[in-house]
Amino acid sequence: MDKLKKLLKKSPTLYDAASKTRYNARYLKVRVLGTSVKEKQWATRHLRDGKDLLGPAEGEEDWVGSYWKSKDHPHRILLVETIAQYKPNSVLEVGSNCGPNVYLLAKKFPNAKIVGVDINPLAVERGNDLLRREGFSNAKLICTKADELAQFENKSFDVVFTDAVLIYIGPDKIMNTIKEFTRLAKKGLVFVEWQSPKPDSGLGEYFNGNWIRDYTTLLSNFASKEKIQVRKLLREDWPDERWSTIGAIINCEL
Numbered sequence: 001m002d003k004l005k006k007l008l009k010k011s012p013t014l015y016d017a018a019s020k021t022r023y024n025a026r027y028l029k030v031r032v033l034g035t036s037v038k039e040k041q042w043a044t045r046h047l048r049d050g051k052d053l054l055g056p057a058e059g060e061e062d063w064v065g066s067y068w069k070s071k072d073h074p075h076r077i078l079l080v081e082t083i084a085q086y087k088p089n090s091v092l093e094v095g096s097n098c099g100p101n102v103y104l105l106a107k108k109f110p111n112a113k114i115v116g117v118d119i120n121p122l123a124v125e126r127g128n129d130l131l132r133r134e135g136f137s138n139a140k141l142i143c144t145k146a147d148e149l150a151q152f153e154n155k156s157f158d159v160v161f162t163d164a165v166l167i168y169i170g171p172d173k174i175m176n177t178i179k180e181f182t183r184l185a186k187k188g189l190v191f192v193e194w195q196s197p198k199p200d201s202g203l204g205e206y207f208n209g210n211w212i213r214d215y216t217t218l219l220s221n222f223a224s225k226e227k228i229q230v231r232k233l234l235r236e237d238w239p240d241e242r243w244s245t246i247g248a249i250i251n252c253e254l
């Protein structure tokens with residue numbers, strides 16, 4: 001595979017054609033198999049190359065650890081501020097990884113119940129360990145999928161939120177996933193996701209390997225439009241070309 005890559009790189013035209021073919025093949029796969037493709041990728045991310053990494057040595061960089069270390073990422077300030085408007089006693093993050101947002105919320109609201117769920121078992125295991133070491137008794141992570149939240153009772157959280165997760169949920173699951181969030185949330189939903197400028201983007205358009213959609217249109221199935229606010233992310237919120245162009249924080253009062 002590496003040899004083939006090297007060979008292709010010698011001819012930009014061939015490399016370009018091969019990249020396009022690969023992208024189209026991936027698109028076809030997610031179109032046919034739906035969200036399950038991404039679910040499998042995330043659920044098994046720690047098993048890449050056949051290695052079940054039970055966490056790296058102290059100080060060693062790794063993908064779960066890099067989320068934990070990103071607690072200071074500037075967009076999280078905006079996210080926590082937006083959630084704080086609801087004065088929450090309970091918050092659920094769907095797709096929390098090891099819990100950088102859960103950590104920030106547990107610190108800000110020491111008397112609130114903060115729960116994160118994630119599809120990746122290693123992220124959950126290590127996150128619970130890290131949260132325990134920080135001494136939080138009000139925060140925990142659970143391993144489950146975004147659309148498998150039946151273990152939580154109706155209206156059991158003031159706020160349900162996602163941060164870079166719905167971009168992986170395809171048109172086959174997005175409506176039921178959001179419907180499930182509205183079953184669980186009492187006061188509001190907050191999403192940091194890719195916001196399409198096109199109101200006709202429907203259940204989502206495939207863009208750079210993920211899903212972009214107009215959340216105002218989508219959420220208007222569950223709340224009146226005046227209760228939905230979309231605030232585009234700025235470069236100072238997320239210093240990344242893509243996120244500062246199409247990223248947004250979407251706040252929906254229920």
Ligand SMILES: C[S@@+](CC[C@H](N)C(=O)[O-])C[C@H]1O[C@@H](n2cnc3c(N)ncnc32)[C@H](O)[C@@H]1O
Pocket residue numbers: 038039042043067094095096097098100101117118119120123144145146147162163164165168
């Ligand atoms: C880009 S990371 C964002 C993590 C975290 N929200 C943050 O802000 O640091 C996406 C996370 O969503 C999780 N994820 C992806 N698809 C999921 C699904 N269908 N159900 C639950 N978690 C999912 C992944 O395992 C990963 O931890």
